[in-house]
Amino acid sequence: MPVLHVSVTSPLPPQEALQRLTDFSPTRAENWAGVDDNSFTVHGQGDGWAEITEGNKVGWERQRYTWDAAAGTVSAVTLNSNIWASGSGWNYTIMPDGTGSRVEVTAVRNGYGIKGKLVGALLSLVGKRMISSSTTAALAARS
Numbered sequence: 036m037p038v039l040h041v042s043v044t045s046p047l048p049p050q051e052a053l054q055r056l057t058d059f060s061p062t063r064a065e066n067w068a069g070v071d072d073n074s075f076t077v078h079g080q081g082d083g084w085a086e087i088t089e090g091n092k093v094g095w096e097r098q099r100y101t102w103d104a105a106a107g108t109v110s111a112v113t114l115n116s117n118i119w120a121s122g123s124g125w126n127y128t129i130m131p132d133g134t135g136s137r138v139e140v141t142a143v144r145n146g147y148g149i150k151g152k153l154v155g156a157l158l159s160l161v162g163k164r165m166i167s168s169s170t171t172a173a174l175a176a177r178s
Contacts, residue, residue, distance in 0.1 A: 037142070037143075037144045037155050037158045037159045037162060038141065038142070038143050038144075039140075039141070039142045039144070039158065039162045039163055039166055040139070040140070040141050040163075041139075041140045041163050041166050041167045041170070042137060042138070042139050042140070043137070043138050043140065043167055043170045043171045043174065044132055044135060044136070044137050044138075044171075045135050045136045045137075045138060045171070045174035045175070046134070046135045046175070046176045047135060047136055047174055047176065048131070048134065048135065048136060049107055049129045049130065049131055049136045050104070051136075052129050052135075052136040052138060052174050053102065053104055053107065053109065053129055055173060055174055056102070056109045056127055056129075056173075056174075057085065057100065057102050057109060059077050059080060059085050059087055059100075063075055063089065066172075066173045067089075067169065067173050068169050068172060068173075069089075069090070069091055069169060070089045070090065070091065071090070071091045071092065074088070074089060074090040074091055074092070074095050075087070075088065075089050075090075076088045076089075078097070083101060083102055083103065083104075084099065084100060084101045084102075085099075085100045086098070086099045086100070086114070087100065090116075093118075093154070094116065094117055094118040094119070094150075094151075094154065095116060095117055096113045096114075096115065096116035096117075096118075096119050096123070097113070097114045097115040097116065098111040098112060098113055098114060098124065098125075099111070099112050099114055107128060107129035107130060108126070108127065108128055108129070109125075109126070109127040109129075110124065110125065110126050110127075111124050111125040111126075112124040116147060116151075117147070117148075117150070117151075118146065118147055118148065118150050118151035118154050119144060119145060119146065119147055119151055120145035120146065120147040120151065122143070122145060123143050123144050123145045124142075124143055125140065125141070125142050125143075126140070126141040126143075127139070127140055136174070138170065138174065140166055140167075140170055142158075142162070142166055144158055144162075
């Protein structure tokens with residue numbers, strides 16, 4: 036079970052970084068390289084939560100996102116997936132860093148089935164770089 040921790044900086048102030056992490060509009064696939072439009076569904080959302088399915092042709096997961104704007108935290112827990120076991124997920128902690136933000140990311144990836152265990156093993160090797168790169172790109176300033 037890979038548990039990966041990365042820290043990224045963003046030019047976005049904490050509130051904007053939180054908004055980008057919890058934006059479940061059709062622009063989600065534009066911000067997150069691992070999300071395809073065809074693999075993105077919002078099942079429900081409300082104040083401080085959303086249940087969505089997102090992914091791509093390699094893997095998808097239905098997740099329950101919850102967030103606390105005052106604390107600067109976002110969590111996503113896997114409910115169902117073709118490669119990740121229930122209880123896998125993501126935790127983000129957003130802190131001010133100058134005029135931008137520092138975001139601490141923790142990914143817990145429990146592989147489900149052969150494909151999930153293989154992808155999990157690959158993440159142990161290159162996961163930190165992949166997570167850092169995708170999070171940095173998603174939290175970049177847009178012109």
